[in-house]
Amino acid sequence: MRERVAELVRGGERFLVCCHRRPDADALGSALGLRVLLQELGKDVNLYVPDALPANLVFLDHGEVEQDLPEGLSWDATFVMDTAANSLLPSGLPDEERRGPLVIIDHHANHDDVGDIVFRETGACATGEMVMDLAELFGLRPVPPEAATPIYAALVADTGGFRYSTTKPKVLRMGAELLEQGADPWQVAYELFEKWPSERLALLSAILDTLELDCEGRLALLTVTRAMLEEAGANDDMVEGMVDYGRKLRGVEIAALIWEFPADEGEGLETKVSFRSRGEADVGRIAQAMGGGGHRTAAGTQLTDDADTTRERVREMVCAALCDD
Numbered sequence: 343m344r345e346r347v348a349e350l351v352r353g354g355e356r357f358l359v360c361c362h363r364r365p366d367a368d369a370l371g372s373a374l375g376l377r378v379l380l381q382e383l384g385k386d387v388n389l390y391v392p393d394a395l396p397a398n399l400v401f402l403d404h405g406e407v408e409q410d411l412p413e414g415l416s417w418d419a420t421f422v423m424d425t426a427a428n429s430l431l432p433s434g435l436p437d438e439e440r441r442g443p444l445v446i447i448d449h450h451a452n453h454d455d456v457g458d459i460v461f462r463e464t465g466a467c468a469t470g471e472m473v474m475d476l477a478e479l480f481g482l483r484p485v486p487p488e489a490a491t492p493i494y495a496a497l498v499a500d501t502g503g504f505r506y507s508t509t510k511p512k513v514l515r516m517g518a519e520l521l522e523q524g525a526d527p528w529q530v531a532y533e534l535f536e537k538w539p540s541e542r543l544a545l546l547s548a549i550l551d552t553l554e555l556d557c558e559g560r561l562a563l564l565t566v567t568r569a570m571l572e573e574a575g576a577n578d579d580m581v582e583g584m585v586d587y588g589r590k591l592r593g594v595e596i597a598a599l600i601w602e603f604p605a606d607e608g609e610g611l612e613t614k615v616s617f618r619s620r621g622e623a624d625v626g627r628i629a630q631a632m633g634g635g636g637h638r639t640a641a642g643t644q645l646t647d648d649a650d651t652t653r654e655r656v657r658e659m660v661c662a663a664l665c666d667d
């Protein structure tokens with residue numbers, strides 16, 4: 343499939359690059375990285391991200407990101423980075439005639455039938471790692487300096503700062519190359535993981551107050567409601583990563599964050615669930631059984647039920663899964 347992607351790139355002149363809705367560092371970083379590679383190969387590239395960037399990713403964008411699609415253009419193919427589901431495709435994608443084949447570059451294990459051409463490597467720590475592999479295929483290693491910071495950010499974010507078990511020697515070698523090409527490790531870590539506005543710390547404090555343990559301390563449940571967000575003066579982007587605090591507790595195997603979220607369509611609230619596993623339990627499977635998806639250790643879903651109903655459902659599903667082991 344890698345060759346098919348390479349062939350498509352060599353045969354085309356103009357490409358559209360985008361990533362999943364509500365972009366994270368891997369989605370945006372890999373898209374920015376791919377853009378640089380394609381330009382280096384002499385292609386015309388539009389990088390289309392309609393959603394506003396979360397505050398901690400703004401440092402990656404130096405005017406490359408287009409929030410509106412240019413009119414009157416068509417593309418030889420459209421790349422969608424880090425995307426495993428049709429429901430996560432960016433809004434406002436042009437019709438098939440204009441956009442060409444939809445090429446998915448992704449590393450999620452659980453996915454639906456999204457995409458016309460799918461290049462997926464579930465062993466990759468990040469989509470950014472796959473962009474590094476593509477760079478090698480195109481003879482662009484070491485990668486151009488302009489690609490170093492976004493791809494480095496993608497690797498750092500999806501490995502939790504080179505901590506998760508996906509941090510293979512190959513990944514650290516890539517990290518080294520990206521530093522040699524100009525990425526600044528502390529700048530990226532500070533922008534991604536620190537630099538919190540005071541509202542976010544207030545939100546964390548409120549979320550920690552909701553901690554419930556179940557399944558003899560193996561499940562940690564955290565909740566965030568609209569009222570809590572309002573009280574803290576926080577926004578939804580600030581909820582990102584809060585579920586990790588549940589997993590920090592000794593004995594916890596699965597952490598789940600129940601998150602009241604404005605419905606995609608119409609008024610009212612839906613509930614998102616973020617799952618984290620310490621490693622043994624497969625939360626990707628639990629999320630999939632609840633209509634979502636993700637990886638073995640990080641996954642999520644979105645339900646139309648209210649937060650209380652969802653919390654009870656999560657409790658049941660997780661306790662059943664933990665007892666199965």
Ligand SMILES: [Mn+2]
Pocket residue numbers: 368369424449467468469500
């Ligand atoms: Mn990713």
